[in-house]
Amino acid sequence: EDQVTQSPEALRLQEGESSSLNCSYTVSGLRGLFWYRQDPGKGPEFLFTLYSAGEEKEKERLKATLTKKESFLHITAPKPEDSATYLCAALSGSRLTFGEGTQLTVNP
């Protein structure tokens, strides 16, 4: 059974304090690993797609990386507006499995 596990469940950072979120996956034949951002009361917003181990994608203060077993979302010098829940999802065949998310709070 496909499984996606995100850690930690919640993370509090001070503004400017860099950190990483983890997404571990167990799927047969990964076709893609996706990161989303979800603000309270809103739908998830697509951020990145990673297709193969070693691949990296960047957007502003966010960088996503992928290995054969996990993906990391690195947040460099975060700002309060980066506060949100970050979801990852793994695609195997036509089946997309979501993790439960990491709730990130960045304090000013």
Place this chain on the structure above:
Amino acid sequence: NAGVTQTPKFQVLKTGQSMTLQCAQDMNHNSMYWYRQDPGMGLRLIYYSASEGTTDKGEVPNGYNVSRLNKREFSLRLESAAPSQTSVYFCASSGELVGELFFGEGSRLTVL
């Protein structure tokens, strides 16, 4: 450009009542999806439609029906609502890149 629009945003039902959640997308996407999101469970796929005229069951289809009315619209129907269907429902669409989903803002349903 509205993207994915869902209605209603909020709904309270009594057990046994029926209702339909509406979804429309203006991105000319072929694929559309209905998910539910519950605390501690993540996003779970209820039904999806890979193209106009086709629908398939997802992970948690029991108690739901769907209709792909045309390329733009995909509705979700609860025939006899149960308290276990209290959840936040998201409609999404995707183009050629499966996994890159565009979500609506959600419909918050409470079944008493």
